[in-house]
Amino acid sequence: MVRRITWIVVCAAVLGYVGAQTEPSPQLQATAQALFQPLPELMLDPDRPFSDELVELGKMLYYDPRLSASGFISCNSCHNLATYGVDNLPTSLGHRWAVGPRNAPTVLNAALHSAQFWDGRAADVEEQAQGPILNPIEMAMPSADFTMERIVSMPGYVEAFRAAFPGAADPMTYVNMADAIAAFERTLTTPDRFDDYLRGDADALTSEELAGLQVFVNYGCAGCHGGAALGGTVFARFGVVEAYWEATRPFVTIDSPTMPMDVGRFAVTQDPADLYVFKSPSLRNITRTYPYFHDGSIWNLRDATQIMARVQLGREISEADLDSLMAFYGALEGEIPAHALQLPVLPASSTTTPRPSHR
Amino acid sequence: MVRRITWIVVCAAVLGYVGAQTEPSPQLQATAQALFQPLPELMLDPDRPFSDELVELGKMLYYDPRLSASGFISCNSCHNLATYGVDNLPTSLGHRWAVGPRNAPTVLNAALHSAQFWDGRAADVEEQAQGPILNPIEMAMPSADFTMERIVSMPGYVEAFRAAFPGAADPMTYVNMADAIAAFERTLTTPDRFDDYLRGDADALTSEELAGLQVFVNYGCAGCHGGAALGGTVFARFGVVEAYWEATRPFVTIDSPTMPMDVGRFAVTQDPADLYVFKSPSLRNITRTYPYFHDGSIWNLRDATQIMARVQLGREISEADLDSLMAFYGALEGEIPAHALQLPVLPASSTTTPRPSHR
DSSP states (O other), X not given: OHHHHHHHHHHHHHHXXXXXXXXXXXXXXXXXXXXXXXXXXXXXXXXXXXXXXXXXXXXXXXXXXXXXXXXXXXXXXXXXXXXXXXXXXXXXXXXXXXXXXXXXXXXXXXXXXXXXXXXXXXXXXXXXXXXXXXXXXXXXXXXXXXXXXXXXXXXXXXXXXXXXXXXXXXXXOHHHHHHHHHHHHTTOOOOOHHHHHHTTOTTSSOHHHHHHHHHHHHTXXXXXXXXXXXXXXXXXXXXXXXXXXXXXXXXXXSOOOOOOXXXXXXXXXXXXXXXXXXXXXXXXXXXXXXXXXTTTOBOOHHHHHHHHIIIIISOOOOHHHHHHXXXXXXXXXXOOOHHHHBOOOOOOOOTTSOOOOOO | OHHHHHHHHHHHHHHHOOOOOOOOOHHHHHHHHHHOXXXXXXXXXXXXXXXXXXXXXXXXXXXXXXXXXXXXXXHHHHSOGGGTTSOOXXXXXXXXXXXXXXXXXXXXXXXXXXXXXTTOOBSSHHHHTTHHHHOTTTTOOSOHHHHHHHHHTOHHHHHHHHHHSTTOSOOXXXXXXXXXXXXXXXXXXXXXXXXHHHTTOTTSSOHHHHHHXXXXXXXXXXXXXXXXXXXXXXXXXXXXXXXXXXXXXXXXXXXXXXXXXXXXXXXXXXXXXXXXXXXXXXXXXXXXXXXXXXXXXXXXXXXXXXXXIIXXXXXXXXXXXXXXXXXXXXXXXXXOOHHHHBOOOOOOOOTTSOOOOOO
């Protein structure tokens, strides 16, 4: 009899388990509204021009593999908008199959970050967009001049630059090219039900998601993952309580590239205080931007969450709380703007267009 | 005075030159209607099922880099719909940066071809779609089983396969995967003004384009480039009058990969009569599918046309006739279907999805 009751209890626990539930409460909502902001429709810099023509040009450039030496790699190769602005690889592949040192962060909502790249070495998306094109292990263009030589050779681009930069004496510049790509990126927001909740709709989240939000708040995750993007605005040492490297290894179950220990922002500032310091990534669409961390070593979001608690907070999250957090993460999966998913037909090359080289 | 008149004549010739012109004539239109057919809206095989769900699944698979071992290469990498279904490279890059032996033909209108690949080794797009995924220098999946293991691991795909293959006991098969990709490809037609002309609109083409059509007919180009796709239905020896290899070398101006002489369809049939025999490519969108020929050695369409006349017909085309042909080619540049350019948001991987490997 005892055994039978035990079994009934166990079965009920297994079958009936739907995770912790939290009813809507004005207090939790007020706390959330203090820690986070809804995503804006556009992420504009008031000091920069913005127009439909600029965005359209930026989208063409974003999808154009001719911005790489080989003619094979576009911005979208590593920041694929069909997969939430990432390549879902531990670290990206580049020119001549080079394996990059860090995981490609999502381009979605990235313009909200206080700086770009994992180490914050670019101030904004405009500056960021200038980098990968010339990086020898990414798109590997030999120079900014060569990049523009290729672009200027295509009448379709000349026309699009003129429309995007009206009145400019010479619109065909490398900086303008990057600014156009960045203007497109400033449109890539992914509002979701969490934004409805932050705007006041108390019923926008399920009770499981609310429970996860409560856990998220309780553990202090918002310290680094706050604001509109739930991250992207704080530099923090990865491994405060426990060394990141040792903590992650037990979770590395696949044949992942063995990267040397990454010094993080120290490489930018040479300040010992910046050793192993990285920009906190955005948790928007975190369910889709696997694998996780700057080295893409962790595929499982549940594992990544537990690791963060251990190395940053010195805490262990209970399985029940992890369930709740996973539910909350689901509510952060937003919608990719339709215009960004509409592939542009790219301008034709001309007989003077410098040819691709895969070497 | 003589000199001045000469100059006036020269200037008039240069400034006023707009190419040869041919007025609409019922006879030319009737000839064209006998040699060519307008593109159908869809390129269906009556013996195969077809549905919106099948096309939608096929589109997801077409754009999904997880069909490659590395997770980096999709069908669209080499048959990029933003660039008229080609990669605009001499020959494609594949797994571990392998350089393929032949130029990637456009996927647009390809379902009209009588066989697939340059050497016709696949009967139709369904059979073709099974090839590159397992080719070690293309997408390099280790096996059909592994491919399906990855796809089956994603609930979004399981759902999409069920919807695409209703009533199938096990819809999750490698053949079904290829059939779905092919169903998507059967929607990729690019009707243009030339089709209006073939359907009876005598004014659909400009007088320059009509002149080019007349030249095209006069030289007998339609012998290999006839039908709805203007090609794709004839196997012919490349180099009938003159050896292709010697004829093309003077036009090879770039550092193109030095390919060994390609035996063509002989590799498939082992029949000496098939030595250097290739399927005639479609001339639909030929202005956009550079570089040309099975080895992608020729970038300039004008050069490619002259080479064809020399090696296949033993003729030299006049500059004026080349001008006309170039105008006609322009009329073959059609519109890529909007639904094909709408990037799908791809299904999420799961914790059981086999990981990508770039090795």
